Amino acid sequence: MQDLNDMLFFAEVVDRGGFAAAGRALGVPKSKLSRRVAGLEARLGVRLLQRTTRRLSLTEAGESFHRHCVEMREAAEAAEEAVALVHEAPRGTIRVSCPVTLAQSTVGHLVPGFLARHPEVRVDMLVTNRVVDLVQEGVDVALRVRPTLDDSGSLIVKPLAVTHAVLVASPALLDRLGRPQGPEDLHRFPTLAMSAADGRAAWHLLGPGGRAFDLQHRPVYTADDLLTLKYAVVQGTGMCTLPDYMCADELRAGDLEEVLPAWAPRPGMIHAVFPSRRGMVPAVRRFLDHLGETVAALGLRLGG
Secondary structure (H helix, E strand, O other): OOOHHHHHHHHHHHHOOHHHHHHHHHOHHHHHHHHHHHOOOOHHHOEEEEOOOOOEEEHHHHHHHHHHHHHHHHHHHHHHHHHHHHHHOOOOEEEEEHHHHHHHHHHHHHHHHHHOOOOOOOEEEEEOOOOHHHHHHHOOOOEEEEOOOOOOOOOOOEEEEOEEEEEEHHHHHHHHHHOOHHHHHHOOOOOOOOOOOEEEEEEEEEEEOOOOOEEEEEEOOOOOOHHHHHHHHHHOOOEEEHHHHHHHHHHHHHHEOOOOOEEEEEEEEEEEEEOOOOOHHHHHHHHHHHHHHHHHHHHHHHHH
């Protein structure tokens, strides 16, 4: 593999008519340029320049090689200009994955504003509750809501906001079965959950004075979409944990009732994960900045 700098040096020497002029333009000593061009000729096994005390001239091989060196220099300059343009105006496609409820309640409200500010950017969003492999699936940013950030592995994490959940049920269900006085009473209520391994699920509830209670239960209804579960809770199918912003209207209207208000599930961390900061294109960086500026404020507003 040729040293591409030698090709650049050769093109400058020819275009500027000598080693001294090229050295001044490049900020490289004349003697160094002469040694580099001589070394280039030795590696190629052919003379490129005819040297006299008064002028330089190209050999036939030198003329052909010079054309390629100029093309290489122009391609390098074009590449640098392309990167500079990307820095100035974010462009291109960003692939994002987002949980269903987060997309419907928060992120879906934010993407149009981002696209309005950056008209040369496209967003390709995968709305799913499954865990996405960013590298294998070519995803630039994955948005997640989890109780902890410790399970992100080698991915870079950008925290965005904290979301709180509440344990809710319909007033009709509580009227029929009685309102629980403590977390131990929850075992007698039907429950709903997003998933249940081997038919079982668990809720980790935090209470007064730092107390904790783990409720192991068998949901009567599982669905990997919280909106679907909310419809069932309102109709009295069972109790469920839901994000507070998602059921604020139903709580105000009396369609849902908070169960054991002193006890609540562990808060969730809304965060973005991405493979690496190195080489991050400006469009992705601007998207992350936009989320950081807007997610928390919009989540609070949606939550009432």
